[in-house]
Amino acid sequence: MTKLWMGVLTAAALSASASGVAAAADTITVASWGGSYQEAQSKAFFKPTADALGITIKEDTTNGLDDVRLQVNGNAVKWDLVELGADECARGTKEGLFEKLDYEVIDATGIDPKLVHDDWVGITFYSVVLIYRTDVFGENGPKTWADFWNVEKFPGRRALGGAFATETLTVAAIADGVPLDQVYPLDIERALKSLEKVRDHVDAWWTSGAQAMQLIKDGEVDMASIWNGRASTLKAEGAPISYTYDQGVLNADCMVIPKGAKNKDVAMKALAMFLKPEIQANLPLYIANGPVNLKAFETGKIPADKVAEITSAPENAKKQVLMDPSFWADHMIEAQEEFDNLIQQ
Amino acid sequence: MTAQVADMGVLADRGALNSARLTQDARRESLTFLALCSPGLILVGLIIVLPIGWLFWLSFFDESGALSGANYARFFEQRSYVRTFITTFQVAFLVTGLTVLIGYPLSYMLSQISRRAAAICMIFVILPFWTSVLVRTYAWLVILQRKGLVNTWLMDLGVIDQPLPLAHNFTGVIIGMTHILLPFMVLPLYGSMKSIDTDYLRAGMNLGASPTATFWQIFFPLSLPGLAAGIIMVFVLCLGFFVTPALMGGGNVIMWAMRMEQTTSLYANWGAGSALGVVLLAVTLGLLALFHRLMGARATSVWGG
DSSP states (O other): OHHHHHHHHHHHHHHHHHHHHHHHHHEEEEEEOOHHHHHHHIIIIIHHHHHHHTOEEEEEEOOSHHHHHHHHHTTOOOOSEEEEEHHHHHHHHHHTOBOOOOTTTSOOTTBOGGGBOSSOEEEEEEEEEEEEEHHHHTTOSOOSHHHHHOTTTSOSOEEEESSOHHHHHHHHHHHTTOOGGGOSSOOHHHHHHHHHHHHTTEEEEEOSHHHHHHHHHTTSOSEEEEEHHHHHHHHHTTOSEEEOSTTOEEEEEEEEOBTTOTTHHHHHHHHHHHTSHHHHTTGGGTSSOEESBGGGGGSSOSOHHHHTTOTTSHHHHTTSEEOOHHHHHHHHHHHHHHHHHHHOO | OHHHHHHHHHHHHHHHHHHHHHHHHHHHHHHHHHHHHHHHHHHHIIIIIHHHHHHHHHTTBOTTSOBOSHHHHHHHHOHHHHHHHHHHHHHHHHHHHHHHHHHHHHHHHHHHSOHHHHHHHHHHHHHHHHSOHHHHHHHHHHHHSTTSHHHHHHHHTTSOSSOOOOSSSHHHHHHHHHHHHHHHHHHHHHHHHHTSOHHHHHHHHHTTOOHHHHIIIIIHHHHHHHHHHHHHHHHHHHHTOOHHHHHHSTTSOOOHHHHHHHHHHHHTOHHHHHHHHHHHHHHHHHHHHHHHHHHHHHHHGGGTO
């Protein structure tokens, strides 16, 4: 009996150590936002990359910059690549939380230079768009943020993002008539003044994508700002809603290698793969978020009828404002505090 | 007489002898108890006192790690902090008051009916108590929102023309939190009411007191320890509530715990959040001390106060 157990244990130990040796160099862990988004990413980015490089990509989920800060400062980095919001990347840079990226390995052509930095790079696009219920407004609902602000012409209940001052203040500036190409650098004072005008007519300030969806789906509000991925899910579910990319706020997610990552070199190669136009072109096949590398649209992999639905497709990108993450790295805290002072009453 | 005195002298001597031994025994006993308690005390020290002390310490440093009062100054510089603080206490007082108004008669009824009936009624208090707060909050949202059950029914019945604003505002938060915290009021109250000896009440009636007088002069004072325990429990739980105000408030009701989360992540600094915790703890302890004096030491003694 004892001998048998010893045998089993030895075999287990041997196989564990053997796989450990093989895996040590070629396994990386990527953390992203989870949910349907990460599922899509897994099929579009992670699996093809793992196959092409002959490595294993383990997945984890993150809540954002706080997690990375905790791991780096606590000297316990367990992720090799992490996806964050672009403004988080810009803030993390200032705190020195990331490894430098090697642009000999990573080819950044086709990516907006605003999203290519020493230690972070854009990975996908999403948008903040205006959504309204068609059972309330028919097809003639609010089409612009100025319409959303116009409570006489478009009476009804409203919701705006309450936790993300960066997005809501951008929207407020557009509503006040700032031309799309002049929104950044943002006039925060003007945006706050604009927001004050609509503040008392906003019935809910959502703090998560799921909450924004629920508000509009249950008819709790008639119009709202919402992330395009959530809007397209609502549409697919058959909710009576309409939205376009007109005056949308185009925002990027980014990827970083946390400082002290154990498999930095493999992570660099994997990141380079994620950003290749052919791999980037896979994403819209699974979810409405857009490739950050615009060369993806030249690969011919994305069906023509899909292109019109993608937030970063050149036709759609033209109608939107590109959020400037570097601007927010410097102004985020004061803007968020003033924003909270305004909406928390 | 002399013999007696002598006897007493002997007794006193024996007493002195005894007292030395008794003191020794007592000391040994308390040392034994201390030794028995020490694993617990060390555990509490390690997992509660130490981390909290560390967080307090951190609150006096800014992002760069320099000693500063910035984390506390913010409290006065930004309007939203004071507003959030006031909202938190408004909600806590209101919810505590409502749970007393609903919980006291309910517990009284439960304590007067037969054990069997009380057990059945208790299920309705306990079952929601076992259900996740998140689930119950979403259930309230389904019931109270603009196109929810209540508004749909009332509109169909023609009672109202416009939906009542019941969710995504202060009202919704109060309704949701009152429901969720009610068991914390009912359970201690029921326990203390059940232990009141009914002979006292009969004696009171026997001596000519009216039922109202019996209730207010005998029953109510005897139920005070349970009431005090319930009030303290509900009030303190209210102050730290997160999920229900976050969902039912629709971003219009920001409570202190939500503020802490926002601040900690915005400033990338534990101290920023922990300063808010220190302020809340200080004000709460002050209020509890006040409550302790108002209710009298006897009533709150169940809490070891």
